[in-house]
Amino acid sequence: MASGKNRKPLKSSKAVPADKKSKIRLLYIAGIVIFAAAAVLFFLLKGSKPDFSGTNAYNDLVKQCSFGPRVPGTEAHKKAREFFVERLKKYTDLVSEEHFTYRDKKDTSKIWEGYNIIASFNKDNTKRIMLCAHWDSRPWADNDPDPSKHNQPVMGANDGASGVAVLLEMARLFSIQKPDVGVDIVLFDLEDIGDENADEYPDKLNPFAIGADKFSEMNPNYQPAWGILLDMVGDKELEIPKEANSVARAGSVLDKVWKAAEKFGYKEFKNETGGGVGDDHIVFLKRYIPVADLVQSPFPEYWHTTHDTPDKCSSQSLEKVGKVLVEVVYNEK
Ligand SMILES: [Zn+2]
Numbered sequence: 001m002a003s004g005k006n007r008k009p010l011k012s013s014k015a016v017p018a019d020k021k022s023k024i025r026l027l028y029i030a031g032i033v034i035f036a037a038a039a040v041l042f043f044l045l046k047g048s049k050p051d052f053s054g055t056n057a058y059n060d061l062v063k064q065c066s067f068g069p070r071v072p073g074t075e076a077h078k079k080a081r082e083f084f085v086e087r088l089k090k091y092t093d094l095v096s097e098e099h100f101t102y103r104d105k106k107d108t109s110k111i112w113e114g115y116n117i118i119a120s121f122n123k124d125n126t127k128r129i130m131l132c133a134h135w136d137s138r139p140w141a142d143n144d145p146d147p148s149k150h151n152q153p154v155m156g157a158n159d160g161a162s163g164v165a166v167l168l169e170m171a172r173l174f175s176i177q178k179p180d181v182g183v184d185i186v187l188f189d190l191e192d193i194g195d196e197n198a199d200e201y202p203d204k205l206n207p208f209a210i211g212a213d214k215f216s217e218m219n220p221n222y223q224p225a226w227g228i229l230l231d232m233v234g235d236k237e238l239e240i241p242k243e244a245n246s247v248a249r250a251g252s253v254l255d256k257v258w259k260a261a262e263k264f265g266y267k268e269f270k271n272e273t274g275g276g277v278g279d280d281h282i283v284f285l286k287r288y289i290p291v292a293d294l295v296q297s298p299f300p301e302y303w304h305t306t307h308d309t310p311d312k313c314s315s316q317s318l319e320k321v322g323k324v325l326v327e328v329v330y331n332e333k
Pocket residue numbers: 138159192304
């Protein structure tokens with residue numbers, strides 16, 4: 001053991017003076033506080049969801065109607081299509097149109113030209129969710145109380161524009177805050193040229209949901225984990241029961257939706273099973289892809305009449321549907 005003679009003093013000459021020591025301590029505490037605040041902020045932001053604006057959605061409903069009824073083959077239809085593509089391209093580079101044709105079964109000389117519009121978010125994510133709505137208007141108001149108006153087109157503020165309006169606002173939100181899953185917004189064309197009893201005379205009458213059928217046919221490998229279809233979701237007196245076909249084959253999706261609606265206390269989502277609706281989701285249910293149809297039923301009185309106009313709808317109803325959608329999509333991992 002070395003003698004104590006040459007030992008260095010216990011306090012080296014580099015010893016920190018007391019005032020400097022307290023400064024270091026302060027800096028140390030400040031560092032911890034800043035780190036903790038940053039961590040809290042990070043977790044708060046991580047858990048937060050973007051804010052759906054019913055006003056934005058309602059404005060987009062009115063905008064669609066300002067073109068006129070979006071009946072395939074008309075100028076209004078073309079203008080609306082251009083508007084959707086232009087708007088969606090602001091939110092994602094991945095916007096495409098799928099053109100298809102359909103030969104009318106009642107007038108076999110007539111060929112309908114349809115366009116499905118697809119906007120994708122988080123393209124590399126293999127888990128995909130499909131949010132969809134039809135964007136076309138019915139060419140005939142065959143349910144109008146005034147028979148002389150049966151050949152006039154339906155404006156489709158609720159039947160068409162409402163669902164698309166919600167999805168355009170969703171697209172804006174996806175562009176500012178990415179969800180954890182991949183999302184495809186699909187706007188179907190040619191949903192609404194169908195005849196009521198087409199199932200009985202499939203060779204002579206036109207079915208509903210032609211655009212969704214064509215989309216399914218043109219994208220046979222598209223396999224989203226689940227989907228939500230919006231149709232007639234803008235009525236001022238919104239009432240959405242659980243659509244019967246969705247109950248049968250997309251119950252897990254309905255559970256997510258109703259859980260979110262319950263969280264917000266939205267009584268518009270009725271805790272009961274409604275009628276079955278022949279809509280764009282059926283083709284996916286047949287392929288065992290659970291797509292739930294959120295649709296008002298019984299249908300409003302003005303359904304397929306010339307009275308399906310923006311004044312029947314409200315930003316509040318669109319906002320409730322939108323907020324539920326935000327909750328469901330941003331909870332998905
Ligand atoms: Zn319709």
